[in-house]
Amino acid sequence: MxxxxxxxxxxxxxxxxxxxKRPLVYFDNAATTQKPLQxxxxxxxxxxxxxxxxxxxAHYLSQKATEAYEQARxxxxxxxxxxxxxxxxxxxxxxxxxxxxASSYCKKYVRPGDEIIVSAMEHHSNIVPWQIACEDxxxxxxxxxxxxxxxxxxxxxxxxxxxxxxxxxxxxxxNALGTINPVHAIIAKAxxxxxxxxxxxxxxxxxxxxxxxxxxxxxxxxxxxxxxGPMGVxxxxxxxEWLERMPPYQGGGEMIKDVSxxxxxxxxxxxxxxxxxxxxxxxxxxxxxxxxxxxxxMKDISEHETSLVHxxxxxxxxxxxxxxxxxxxxxxxxxxxxxxxxxxxxTGVILDKLGVAARTGHHCAQPVMDFYKIPGTxxxxxxxxxxxxxxxxxxxxxxxxxxxxx
Amino acid sequence: MTIxxxxxxxxxxxxxxxDWLDKYNYIIEMGRSLPALDExxxxxxxxxxxxxxxxxxxASSEDGKVVFRxxxxxxITKGIVALLIRVLSGKTPKDIIDSxxxxxxxxxxxxxxxxxxxxxxxxxxxxMKLYALAFHTRLSR
Numbered sequence: 001m002x003x004x005x006x007x008x009x010x011x012x013x014x015x016x017x018x019x020x021k022r023p024l025v026y027f028d029n030a031a032t033t034q035k036p037l038q039x040x041x042x043x044x045x046x047x048x049x050x051x052x053x054x055x056x057x058a059h060y061l062s063q064k065a066t067e068a069y070e071q072a073r074x075x076x077x078x079x080x081x082x083x084x085x086x087x088x089x090x091x092x093x094x095x096x097x098x099x100x101x102a103s104s105y106c107k108k109y110v111r112p113g114d115e116i117i118v119s120a121m122e123h124h125s126n127i128v129p130w131q132i133a134c135e136d137x138x139x140x141x142x143x144x145x146x147x148x149x150x151x152x153x154x155x156x157x158x159x160x161x162x163x164x165x166x167x168x169x170x171x172x173x174x175n176a177l178g179t180i181n182p183v184h185a186i187i188a189k190a191x192x193x194x195x196x197x198x199x200x201x202x203x204x205x206x207x208x209x210x211x212x213x214x215x216x217x218x219x220x221x222x223x224x225x226x227x228x229g230p231m232g233v234x235x236x237x238x239x240x241e242w243l244e245r246m247p248p249y250q251g252g253g254e255m256i257k258d259v260s261x262x263x264x265x266x267x268x269x270x271x272x273x274x275x276x277x278x279x280x281x282x283x284x285x286x287x288x289x290x291x292x293x294x295x296x297x298m299k300d301i302s303e304h305e306t307s308l309v310h311x312x313x314x315x316x317x318x319x320x321x322x323x324x325x326x327x328x329x330x331x332x333x334x335x336x337x338x339x340x341x342x343x344x345x346x347t348g349v350i351l352d353k354l355g356v357a358a359r360t361g362h363h364c365a366q367p368v369m370d371f372y373k374i375p376g377t378x379x380x381x382x383x384x385x386x387x388x389x390x391x392x393x394x395x396x397x398x399x400x401x402x403x404x405x406x
Numbered sequence: 407m408t409i410x411x412x413x414x415x416x417x418x419x420x421x422x423x424x425d426w427l428d429k430y431n432y433i434i435e436m437g438r439s440l441p442a443l444d445e446x447x448x449x450x451x452x453x454x455x456x457x458x459x460x461x462x463x464x465a466s467s468e469d470g471k472v473v474f475r476x477x478x479x480x481x482i483t484k485g486i487v488a489l490l491i492r493v494l495s496g497k498t499p500k501d502i503i504d505s506x507x508x509x510x511x512x513x514x515x516x517x518x519x520x521x522x523x524x525x526x527x528x529x530x531x532x533x534m535k536l537y538a539l540a541f542h543t544r545l546s547r
Contacts, residue, residue, distance in 0.1 A: 020426070342481075343459060343479055343480035343481060343483075344458070344480075345458045345459040345480040345482065345483060346434075346480050346481050346482050346483075348458070349430075349482050349518075350430065353426055353427075353430070360458055361458040375459070375460070375479055376458060404427075404430065404431060404434060405434065405481065
């Protein structure tokens with residue numbers, strides 16, 4: 001299909017509307033991306049002609065839905081280049097994927113005095129599940145610090161590792177700063193020490209190709225809705241050796257082989273971790289989103305977005321009194337900043353009135369804001385459909401903001 | 407003036423503006439003219455934290471009336487804080503408890519009090535009413 005921006009924009013009905021009588025400029029893609037017609041149509045088709053509970057009935061519809069669902073698993077497997085399709089567990093999203101590992105893995109492998117390492121730039125959903133696990137098992141949470149640019153201090157990371165470290169949970173791309181973390185180096189070090197690594201990929205996958213075998217991570221988590229798929233669906237990829245040995249996360253239908261009141265035996269992977277009726281339509285929508293991305297090509301998407309981020313940075317830099325929060329060399333998708341002495345909330349309200357959807361606040365990463373001693377930032381985050389013209393509209397809007405507050 | 411009368415006065419003021427820009431300029435101006443709270447009051451016990459902006463609120467009882475003082479780190483929030491103080495400060499606890507504050511909707515600022523805004527305003531109103539309730543209980547003893 002190739003990269004045709006005009007055609008791509010036409011695939012997204014949401015983008016065609018006016019907000020406050022102005023064309024919508026959607027720069028909140030790190031919160032959630034818009035959905036192309038291909039995804040919307042897939043949901044429609046499922047409920048119009050395929051809806052049935054899966055892995056249950058022998059009837060025609062149930063078989064059809066089951067086949068479609070399992071085919072979607074294979075599509076995700078291929079997209080991430082996982083070795084087997086049963087390493088792909090469908091969840092509600094990245095948050096649930098992380099909670100699953102934090103709960104199941106820690107139950108089996110974490111003992112009092114053990115340590116879990118996260119980084120200073122994690123989203124709350126890659127902090128709190130580990131805090132809960134630490135509390136449950138008497139373990140200690142260790143934090144890899146970062147520098148002023150928003151880059152992890154790798155030397156500090158190396159010295160944090162001890163024979164008590166049981167898990168390293170790290171974000172691939174920071175949602176607040178846009179930093180691409182050196183996950184390869186982190187995983188290489190972890191391999192030497194035989195410590196498993198969980199990578200939060202929610203902010204990475206929409207922008208770049210990820211190959212979990214090449215990366216050699218133990219777990220990788222993603223959210224469908226941040227990569228143009230429906231909300232309420234996510235994926236946990238895990239290495240077989242861990243997934244096989246970890247106890248189930250939730251109990252219910254689908255995850256069992258035999259149930260009696262004396263004993264229940266659990267189902268094989270991936271079903272062991274998919275208790276209850278899954279979000280079938282959501283999974284099929286995610287598949288449609290992956291097919292859509294594959295159709296355009298992740299390489300072209302990546303190039304378009306990188307060039308857009310560079311353009312936006314250059315243009316924003318021309319404004320006086322702008323302070324970028326997060327100036328790491330390796331970045332993707334996100335620009336966070338403070339403008340003049342204006343509170344980010346004030347900037348955000350006026351941008352919204354001018355049709356620009358940006359995110360303001362702490363972006364569910366309060367420790368990052370505490371690090372910079374700021375109440376929050378204005379964050380613009382890019383998707384494959386954003387244009388240079390939209391960046392120009394943002395700049396105009398910021399000039400207006402300045403007029404009003406300075 | 408009663409709470410309703412002040413509310414009506416504010417609604418009339420806002421009716422003068424034809425576009426959102428003037429309206430927000432006015433709110434910003436009100437935010438600027440609300441005296442800042444002394445830094446010593448900007449501590450945890452007066453803080454009403456929102457995930458986007460924060461409000462600090464103090465209340466005292468003077469001659470049977472509740473006097474509010476407040477501040478915010480964001481100007482638009484502070485402007486709306488100034489409006490709330492104008493309406494509620496210096497009124498009796500009972501009147502504050504009974505107030506419906508319909509003016510917020512009528513001047514088109516309801517969006518700032520929605521869940522998604524998380525700017526502390528929603529909780530500020532709750533807290534103002536709680537203070538009023540506390541003073542009311544104390545006075546009626």
